[in-house]
Amino acid sequence: MKCFSMIFIKDRSKNAKRESRTAPELRNQSKSDSSALSRTRTSSSSPSPRSIPELYKEKEHNLRVFSFQELRDATHGFNKLLKIGEGGFGGVYKGTISPLNGKGEPVVVAIKKLNTLGLQGHKEWLTEVQFLGVVNHPNLVKLLGYCSVDGERGIHRLLVYEFMPNRSxxxxxxxxxxxxxxxxxxxxxxxxxxxxxxxxxxxxxxxxxxxxxxxxxxxxxxxxxxxxxxxxxxxxxxxxxxxxxxxxxxxxxxxxxxxxxxxxxxxxxxxxxxxxxxxxxxxxxxxxxxxxxxxxxxxxxxxxxxxxxxxxxxxxxxxxxxxxxxxxxxxxxxxxxxxxxxxxxxxxxxxxxxxxxxxxxxxxxxxxxxxxxxxxxxxxxxxxxxxxx
Structure with missing residues (x-):
């Protein structure tokens, strides 16, 4: 599988010192990526079913946006001892995150970190965010949130899922x-x-x-x-x-x-x-x-x-x-x-x-x-x- 190109418009200014969080939004995709995720509309005058990106727009607020530092801390710096899987996308780590409101017990999660040198890339990351941001079924893994950060220290794309203790x-x-x-x-x-x-x-x-x-x-x-x-x-x-x-x-x-x-x-x-x-x-x-x-x-x-x-x-x-x-x-x-x-x-x-x-x-x-x-x-x-x- 070929490596996919970057699908987010980044601030390339040399003076940009602040890192920016980039939401996985359709408007920032190239035309080719948009066509891959959006379905072709029929010429019929009757309303067409909404596409996944359109459905995602209604539900994206349900996903938590993490900072890279939060997920680094959750995995003790992506410690090798916490690595529970590896794929074309990158490594998967067991981590612990704090509740969004700061109340309650820490939550054990699985954190998938994009390997920018891997065979899969940003297109798969975006696809997964949008599909899992829309679907809701007891037999589909739950996506809790994501991290999308572009900054001087690099580009980071991560996904945070519910933890599945009995593996696969x-x-x-x-x-x-x-x-x-x-x-x-x-x-x-x-x-x-x-x-x-x-x-x-x-x-x-x-x-x-x-x-x-x-x-x-x-x-x-x-x-x-x-x-x-x-x-x-x-x-x-x-x-x-x-x-x-x-x-x-x-x-x-x-x-x-x-x-x-x-x-x-x-x-x-x-x-x-x-x-x-x-x-x-x-x-x-x-x-x-x-x-x-x-x-x-x-x-x-x-x-x-x-x-x-x-x-x-x-x-x-x-x-x-x-x-x-x-x-x-x-x-x-x-x-x-x-x-x-x-x-x-x-x-x-x-x-x-x-x-x-x-x-x-x-x-x-x-x-x-x-x-x-x-x-x-x-x-x-x-x-x-x-x-x-």
């Missing part, structure tokens, strides 16, 4: 032990589906997330999922348009084939990537793993050998689950994943339909678990009764 779905699937239980995996995917359904269907404008993957599904103290990292999000097509044309960006192994081939972006692109992550939670494998045998390196190619309705399907299940799952529910999730991965984008389910299917799989898993527990209790009772005799 990726961490628990591939990096940490003990592994996530089967039902927890389904509940996490249900929450993620509901978050995507809100983006696709719950706003004036359709929002295409464009970067759904396990590392962007963050988990709170109760393992409730929240989608994060909206730097690549885009407004969906409007009027009689069928897609948005963009440069192809994202993570290898997740992008929908029609998007990779044509650059045409739709909400169905998100549904494809959701299908990829469904297979990740089933198998405990990443979308791409170069350290495996050639035939197993690409997850989607490998799982084709084990269709959900075949007796071989159980062979792909994550061995760390130790058979503590409902096979019939897992097969339903596999079929759901396959429907999301339909090569014909228009035949993929909506995210609302995906969420309903996951609810059914969770219900079935609960019923199977309950039946097993009852059988175990009955068996224990009988054995205990024999021993008492």
């Amino acid at each position: 779905l990726e961490d628990h699937l591939f990096k940490r032990t003990p592994t996530l239980p089967w039902k927890t995996r389904l509940e996490i995917m249900l929450g993620a589906a509901q978050g995507l359904a809100y983006l696709h269907e719950g706003l004036e404008v359709k929002v295409i997330y464009r970067d759904f993957k396990s590392s962007n599904v963050l988990l709170d103290e109760s393992f409730k999922p929240k989608l994060s990292d909206f730097g690549l999000a885009r407004e969906g097509p409007t009027g009689d348009r069928t897609h948005v044309s963009t440069a192809v960006v994202g993570t290898y192994g997740y992008a929908a084939p029609e998007y990779v081939k044509t650059g045409h972006l739709t909400v169905q692109s998100d549904i494809w990537t959701f299908g990829v992550v469904l297979y990740e939670i089933l198998t405990g494998r990443r979308a791409v793993e170069r350290n495996r045998p050639t035939s197993e390196q690409k997850l989607l190619d490998w799982v084709k050998q084990f269709p959900p309705d075949s007796k071989k399907f159980s062979m792909i299940m994550d061995p760390r689950l130790r058979n503590s799952y409902s096979l019939s529910a897992a097969q339903k999730v596999g079929k759901l994943a396959d429907s999301c991965l339909n090569k014909k984008a228009k035949e993929r389910p909506t995210m609302s339909q995906v969420a309903e299917s996951l609810k059914e799989a969770i219900q079935e898993s609960s019923e199977v678990s309950s039946s097993v527990d009852k059988a175990h209790l009955t068996s224990s009772s009988r054995n205990g009764g024999r021993r008492s005799k």
